[in-house]
Amino acid sequence: MIIKEIVDIVKADVLTNYNDGNTELKYGFASDLMSDVLAYARSDSLLITGLNNPQVIRTVEMLDINAVLFVRGKVPCSEVIELAKENCITILATEYTMFKTCGLLVMNGMKGLEIDD
Amino acid sequence: MTDRFLKRYSYNITANDFMSAGKGSSSIKSNLKSLGIDANIIRRIAIISYEIEINIVIHSFGGKLHCDIYENKIVIVSEDIGPGIKDIDMAMTEGFSTATDSVRELGFGAGMGLPNIKKYSEGLEINTGSTGTLIIATINL
Numbered sequence: 001m002i003i004k005e006i007v008d009i010v011k012a013d014v015l016t017n018y019n020d021g022n023t024e025l026k027y028g029f030a031s032d033l034m035s036d037v038l039a040y041a042r043s044d045s046l047l048i049t050g051l052n053n054p055q056v057i058r059t060v061e062m063l064d065i066n067a068v069l070f071v072r073g074k075v076p077c078s079e080v081i082e083l084a085k086e087n088c089i090t091i092l093a094t095e096y097t098m099f100k101t102c103g104l105l106v107m108n109g110m111k112g113l114e115i116d117d
Numbered sequence: 118m119t120d121r122f123l124k125r126y127s128y129n130i131t132a133n134d135f136m137s138a139g140k141g142s143s144s145i146k147s148n149l150k151s152l153g154i155d156a157n158i159i160r161r162i163a164i165i166s167y168e169i170e171i172n173i174v175i176h177s178f179g180g181k182l183h184c185d186i187y188e189n190k191i192v193i194v195s196e197d198i199g200p201g202i203k204d205i206d207m208a209m210t211e212g213f214s215t216a217t218d219s220v221r222e223l224g225f226g227a228g229m230g231l232p233n234i235k236k237y238s239e240g241l242e243i244n245t246g247s248t249g250t251l252i253i254a255t256i257n258l
């Protein structure tokens with residue numbers, strides 16, 4: 001799924017955009033726990049989160065993830081936006097809850113990750 | 118390739134400083150990029166060093182994070198002053214955490230860090246006691 005489709009599906013605001021428009025985000029990974037994101041998320045995924053602090057951006061930076069979608073109407077704090085700009089990370093924000101956001105994205109074809117242990 | 122030592126990058130890590138946490142690992146990541154190391158290996162090193170850095174911020178009174186470059190391996194070393202890890206076997210178990218609720222609200226404390234470090238490194242040594250913790254994680258090139 002490309003950023004533009006995600007924006008349309010969850011009626012997201014685009015706060016920063018470093019995507020070339022064609023980059024495919026194959027998977028969605030939703031969590032407020034950065035520990036779990038670090039343990040499981042792949043780099044070709046969109047991180048969907050309700051957590052609003054700079055560690056969200058640090059976490060995706062380490063994982064080479066380049067797009068984050070904030071849910072529940074969270075307005076990312078200025079530190080988050082600054083760090084995202086430094087690291088060329090696309091930031092989206094939606095009013096929808098985590099559940100509704102994920103449901104809509106899955107219905108429209110976004111895949112979840114398999115945890116292989 | 119031999120295990121000849123090439124250079125060390127070092128960072129001071131402050132306890133409880135969530136605004137700056139991750140700066141050291143971020144800098145390690147960009148240094149490794151400029152050395153031309155493979156992106157998948159850099160990703161593994163970044164995860165390891167960030168988990169270690171966050172642990173220093175959350176669980177210790179402060180410490181140092183080092184990234185040692187050898188011809189054939191990268192070694193992430195941390196030394197902190199703090200209470201140490203009480204029971205290493207428990208700490209290595211997925212889901213075990215002594216983190217407080219305020220740490221959980223910040224997105225950490227799932228007890229995944231040390232198991233994750235083990236998963237992504239080829240060697241992990243932990244030396245811990247009542248005055249602090251030394252961690253040495255090795256990633257082969």
Ligand SMILES: Nc1ncnc2c1ncn2[C@@H]1O[C@H](COP(=O)(O)OP(=O)(O)OP(=O)(O)O)[C@@H](O)[C@H]1O
Nearest residue numbers: 035172176201208214215225226227228229230231
């Ligand atoms: N540097 C350290 N100093 C003292 N105790 C530590 C240190 N690092 C880890 N520990 C102890 O080991 C436990 C497990 O660490 P681990 O990194 O696996 O989980 P966590 O930090 O609690 O949560 P997460 O890493 O998922 O955010 C910690 O809860 C803590 O009790």
Ligand SMILES: [Mg+2]
Nearest residue numbers: 168172230231
């Ligand atoms: Mg940890």
